[in-house]
Structure formats: structure tokens, C-alpha cells
Amino acid sequence: MKQRLSRVLYFIAFSAAVSSCNQSDPEPKGDFAKGVFVVNEGNFSQNNGAISFLKRENTTAEADIFSKVNGSALTGGVQGYAATGEYGVILVDNSNAGMDKIEFVNAYTFQKQGTIGAPDIENPREVVVAGNRAYVSCWGSYTSDYSSGYIAVVDITTRKVTKKIPIAGGPENLVFTTGKLFVGTVSYGEGKTLYVIDTNAETVTKTIALDATPTPIGLDANGKLWVGAGIKTMKIDPTSYAVETTLPIGTDANKIAGNFALTNDLKSIVFTLSYFDANFVSHGETYKFGINDTQISLATPLIRRMFTGLAVDPAQGLIYAGVTPSYAQAGYAIRYRADGSVVDSVKVNVAPTGFFFQ
């Protein structure tokens, strides 16, 4: 009885603390209000992509939270997730034509809010949100030659595509900064142009020709844009578009640099460098360099393995890395400290490729 009483008292005290917090700084409520969302691409032909959720303090993740909350699966590969405030946007790519979509969810409860399907959204790739807009890169319907790609501008409050901005070559990675959206393309599209979209005019206002397929990474602590292009990275001034620094990533053109992510202090970039052996088996390592480095050293990898996804938690600075043992079993999210030492390994869904921190 005494124990029960003390529990009640704790509960009251805790509630009071929570409500006092609410008064000063309203905390969002919901099972998924705070934590890490793992984007699992799934097995493309099985349409079993999912989002898993991991609280930072936990060592296990909740699998497929969309199904858990809404009673139905996302039915496609999950290509991306982003949220602002209570608005969450999930990109779903089905293996069959005409069945791709965006699912809108409440970012805190993951309750389904609405859907936009084809032909507004076709082969969605990446999403960023800014204000009440989501920008979704889409390959379009003709994926054979990537000729019909576009950026879908989505009003996340009305859940409507308000504009499609054509981008050829398979639009892929996106970086948003005030008034501007930088758009890279996928290497299979063989585009070598970095597009700059004026998000007020919603038109392409600048194209930057490069000698390799561009992958915009983000803006560093000094407000400079970093872009991966083939086996090098470049620092570009986001206003003048001048290339200020070019850092080669080794000299082996057979290697593929990818999964670039800025660290939480925005002063370093982590990435994977991989290659395929004669039997087309992938090998590789994970490296790190500073934004003021004059060269990228490949002498000592940060982590001696490669991943299918890489991101850094802005809150804690831990590196989240996705491991895909195969497309027919659940993958893992491995957490590393900034120095590359392992924290833990958490089972998630099939093919973890991205992370969203809330």
C-alpha cells in the first residue's frame, strides 16, 4: 500500500512537472514526439519499406510504426521521410507503375493524415520541408531515360502538389537554404548539372555545370554549400556559386563516394567509399574530413566498413549507420561515437538507408 501511495505521489509530481513544462514551452505530445526515425527502403519487389522508431535512450527500435499506428502498411519502398512541426511526409515508391505516393502523417503520433498519389508523385526520391512546403524530387514516369523528372512542390497543410518544376537526369538529393533549393541528380541519369531553384519564384534560376554527377550535402558552419561529385567534394558559395575548394577523394575512379553527412557541429563530413570487386561484391570503408581540411586523407578510415545509410544526430552527435545484411531480412542501425567507436546495434526493418532526427 505504501509502495502504491508513493507511486501515486511520484505520478502526481511527474505530471505537475510535465504540465509546468507545457506551460512554459509546450512539448509536442505523441508516442513519437522525440527520437530517431529510421527510413527502411525495404525489398523493392515486395513493397515492404517501413519506418522504424528509436528513442535515443533506448537500445531497441519499434518496427514499422506506420503499420502499428494505422493498421495498414506503407506498401512500397520508403525513399524518404521529413517533418516540420506536426507535419510528417513519407515518400513511398511502389514497384509497379502508377502506385507511388506521399503519405502525410502527424509527426508526433504517426497517424495518417492524407495521401497524394500518381500522377502527382511518380518515383519519389528525396524530400525536404521548409515552412509549409515540402519539396520532393521525383524521377517522373519515364525512369528508363530519366527524362520526365521534376521537383514536386507540396503544400503540407492542404496536402496538394502546387507546382512541378521539371528537372532532367533523375533529380535526387536536395539541400534547402533560405529561398533556395539545391538539386542534385542520380548517377544513372548521367546528369552533371547542379540545379538551383528559387523557392519564392519556384523556378530554376541557376544551373551549375560540373564534371560529375552532383550530390548536394548541406551547408557547413560557415554557411558554405558542400557538394559531392564523383570522387571529390566541393565547397561552393551558395550566393555567388563560386567553387571555393575542391577536395579529391583518392584517385581510384572505380570507387564510389556516397552517403555524405555533416556532423552535428557542421564542421566535418562523414562518407562511405566503396567499390565492387570482380564478382560485383561491394566493399568499402567510412571516412571523415573537416571542412577546413586541405585534403581528404584515406590513410585511416573512421570505421572499417561501409553502410547503406549514414547520418549524424544533431542533438547528440552520434553517427547512425544503416546495415543491410540482405533485402530479405531485417537490417540494423549501428550507432557510433564521433571518433568511430561503436555504441550499439539496433535491429530495424529491411534495408535501412536514412535517418530523421526529431
Next chain:
Amino acid sequence: MKNGKAPGQKASQETCQIIRATPLSEEKQRACYYPENTQVIFVKRILITAVIAAGTFLPAITHAQTDSISLQPVNIKGFVPEKFMSGLKVQRIDSASLLAFQFQNISDLLAIQTPVSFNKYGPGQLTTAFFRGTSANHTAVLWNGLNINSPTLGQTDFSTIPVAGFDALSIQYGSAASIVGTDAVGGSILLNSAAGENGFKVLLGQQVESFHNHQTQVAARYGSALRNNWRISGKTSLYDNRMNNQFPYRQRREYALLPSEAFQRGLVQDIFISGKNNQEISAHAWITSNKLTTSPADTAGRELTLTKAYRAMLRYSVGDFTARAAWVRDIIDYAKGNYRQLDHAVTDKFSNRIEKDFDFILNQNGSNISMKAGAEWTHYRTRVPGYETPVITENRGDFFLLTRWQVNAPLVVSVNLRQALVTGYNPPFTPSLGAEYQLIELPGYKLKIKSSVARSYRVPTLNERYWKVLGDPNIRPENGWNKEAGIEQAFVISPKSQLDVSVTAYHNRIKDWTYWNPVKNYRIENLQQVLARGVEIQAGWRGSIDVTQLGTNITYAYNKSIQERAYDAYSVDVIGKQLRFVPLYTAGLSTFAQYRNTKLTGQLQFAGKRYTTFDNSTFLKEYALLHLLAETSVSFGKVYLRVQGQINNVTNTFYLSVQNNALPGRSFAINLIAAFDSKTKQARVRQDEF
């Protein structure tokens, strides 16, 4: 916040859908060498092997004067030597069941009447079988004794086999490699043609279904005596299925239905000529064409899969000697979007077989030994653009000696031996030993016990051996040992009521199980070892009250099928887990009541939970489907009419395809069969014998 996502995955997945099945442009092939997953999709492409035809209804006419419910095909000269399968479980589907499923797909019938479970992509789309806890590669499908699994994939797409395409159907459970050859690891499905009687019969059938689907069947069966005691009979049937699948809804419970249309056509031709000196010549042809289009309205993303199969067979037997020559050509065309680039794959299979029977009578008590010695030689010639060279040829040979020893009246023992030979290497020597013993034989109760031990093997598919880079010409054949034991009981409850119950337990371990290893970019490897164990219970009751006939069949199976061998660090998550797509439980119930010419049938199909990942982290939920059929028939002289109505998925059950798409809800069908029989004198033709 930035999420760190690998950009290349989908690109490779998207462009690689057609890998392994169809040619790719150089650029696409390059993209395809990135890790992706193509297994299911490529199966879909090559697998959709056309198999269509019509004609089941006709043998039934020949039985119009008999009274039995379970009918044997008229002429069994032994396309498949079932008599050497003692100790193994063989289930013959009676002609009444075949007739009830006249306009259905074979998978619809097997899902209710057998423990075989099926993975469906959608109506009219890829349907693969999972038999006794094995994979889609481990069920042999034999047409008149010839394995018609796709040589490139080693599987059959059951969506392309309508029940109307054959005259008789048997299901053989467990490994029968010593008799059937490769692929018969989980079991085999035996489709046979049957010769008819003298006279002329013609049949027209038409079915109209929900979703603007239509089916038409035309068939003729004929037989006539010739000079000098020779006789000819034959069957010609044509078949046309149009599944437009115009669903009135786009989704069910938030899950989309995949738009698709499937058009199937087939021609079956059988000729039997028999004469003096116990000679028989038979010729068989089965030509089929399937055209499947998914997302047909989406001109940029639609996918077309055209599969054609030409199958021809010539058999000659005189006395104890039989020779057979067969040719099968499988053609697969695949295209996407504007269809300008058609990927074209052709595989020819030439097969010759000779066999001779020997019979030895040991004593006057019925003790005897039957033996069959034979050899088979098969030549493959395939042109699949994804292969190492433009044309691949392979030869396979088989020698077999089958022995059935009737020791005494209750005891039968079979010893079967087979050695297969394949270009480059040889599969293991494959023996089997089986026995059946009639333990109790009373007027009201019969009990038979049976057991079998058999080695099985599966010759790697042409894809597994010859796919550029990912295939391996030296991949080892899978091999396993299957042990099983069972009882069969018959209870005669009353003169008008009989119950049959069989229980079988099996233990099947398969080694060198091949695996398109995703860790090595889907290179083929002999990685896995699988142990499949289970129990099957089947029961059937037939009875009658006055002129009302009643019957019920129940089938239940428990299949525990696990991966035993670790092959990388993360396979720890997979060991001991139930195999993907193999349900732990399946069950089926079929029950009917027939009053004069009117019959009501209820069918219940239960599919257990199926895991979709090797670590069992995701699954498709279990579901049960209820179907109701009502039919009545009437005869005017030589003309017979039957009308049948069906309600499929009566309870509007929600269930999903393996691609996470919704499958359709309740649907309706009505069909009419009109038959003319030149020999029928009586005006009434009983429904269950038709």
C-alpha cells in the same frame, strides 16, 4: 534535418527488375551490378510460362453410365508409373471436383483440396507453389509424364494452368526423384490426357464473371473403330480467357489493387490410336499463349509479359515397350512502357525416352515382381540474352530401374533407382525404398500403413548455371533425403456412408540448397540447408440420404521448414526460422449436397501466416476464403446443359498479395456448359459424373 540516404539503391533496383529474365541494354546491365533485389521479379518474368487448354469435361461424358463418384481416367497406359510409388502418398482428384472447377485455375483447386500453398501476385498473375515446406523450385509439374517446369527457372507459374487444360490430375507427395526425376523434392503434380470412347461429343462453355472477365471453352472428343481391330480417338479443345480485371474500387482498406489484365489462350490436341498386338500410338500437343499487362493504363510504366509455350509429344508403345519423343519451346517476351524494346528469350527442350516393363510371377498366391527399366535423354537449347553466351546447350540423361514387389496380398515393396547425368557434372545417384502394408481389411474398416525413404535432387536451372556473372556453371545440384510414414483408413459407417482418413508425417532435409545470395550481389551459391518437417491429415466422407448425396473433404497440414546452416555474420538471425512464404499451417474444406441434378458446394480455404523475410521479422497475415457454388443440369436427348453460379470470397475477406497489394473482394461468376453426346441415349446425365 538532413537525412543521410544512399542515392543509388533504387536506381539499381528499378532498372534491374528484368535482370535474369530478359536482355538489358548495356547501360542497364551496368546499373544492375549494384546490390539490388531481383529474385522475385525475375522469377515473375521468366516464369510466366503459358500453359492453357481445355477438355476436362469430356472424359467425364464418357463416364455418364457409371455410378462412381471418383473416376479413373479411361486410358492409363502409364504416363507416370504411379504403381511404383508404393509407400508414397498419391492423391487423385476426382472428376467431379475437376468439373466443379471447370473455369478455375489449378491453384484454386489445389489450395482447397491439398496442403499445397500458393503465392499470388494478383489475379491472372504469377502464382508459385510451396509444397511440403519447400520452395517454388521444388515441385515437379508433369504433363503426360514430361516435366514442363520452365528450364530457365525450374518452376511453373500456376496462373497459366487452367483446370480445363487436362483430363486427369494426381498429386504425389514428397520426394519421388527416383521415379519423376529432378524438381520432385516437395512433390509432383501430374497432369494427364485420357483417351475417350467411340462416338462424338462436343462442348461449348462460357463464363461471365465480375470485373468484366470472360472465359470461353470449345472442345470436341471423338472416337471410332477402324479396320483390323484398330481404333482411333482424340480430343481437340480451345480455350480463351479474358481477365480485364476492371475492379470497381481502386483500393481495399488503404491497400491498392494492382491494375492488370491477363489474356490467355490455349489449344489442346490429343490423338490415340490403338490396335492389334497391344500397340498404341498417341500424339499430344498443347499450345498456349499468355499476355499479362500490369498497370495497363500507365503508358510509361506498364509492363508487358508475353509467354508462349509449344508442347508436342509422340508416344508409341507395343506390349511392354514404350518410346516417347517430345519437344517444348518456351518463349518469353518482356517490355515496359512503349514496348519498343522487346526482350526476347527462347528455350527449346527435346526429350526422348524409352522404357520397358518386365513382369515376373513368383507364385500362385499373387506374389509378383514388376520392373520398369528405362532411359531418358534431354537436350536443351536456350537463347536468353542475359546468359554468358548467346546460345547455351545442355544435355541431360537419366537411367532408371523401377521395381515393385508384391510380396504377398497385403505387402508391397518398391525399390527404385535413378542416375541422372548432366553436361559438366552428375547429380547424385538417387535410390528410394517404399512399402505399403494392408494391416487390417475388414468389411467395415481398412487400415493400410505406408512408409518411404527416398533421395531427391534438383538439377540447377539454366538461369542458375548460365546467367552472366551471377550464375555458376559449376553450381552443385541440391540433394536431400525424404523420409515419411503414414496410415490410410477407411471406415464404412453404413452402406451409404464412408469415411476415409489419412495421416502422413514427413522429414525432408535438403542440402546444397541454392540461394541467389544478396550479400554477393545475387550470385548463386549452394548456401543453405533446409529441414522441412510436417504432418498432413486428410479426411473425406461420402454419404447419401435417399436421393440426396452428401460429401465433405478436409485437408490440414503443418509444415515446419527451417534454414539450418549459417553462411555469414547476419545469418544468425535466419537460422531456425521458418522459410519465407511457407505457411506453418494450411487447411481446406470442401463440402457438397446434391439433390438429383442440383448441387450446392461450399469451399473454405485457409492460408496460414506467411513470413516474407528470412528472419521472420515481417509476414503476411493468415486468411480464410469462402466460396459457394450452385449448379444444376438438364438434358434434352443428346444435349446436355449445365448452369453454374459461383460466389467467390463470400465474406469479402481482405488479403494481400506477396507484393503487398490488395487482392479482390467478393466476386460473382456464372457459367453455362452445353454438350452434345452422339452416344447418349438416356435424357439424363448425372452432374457428378459429367
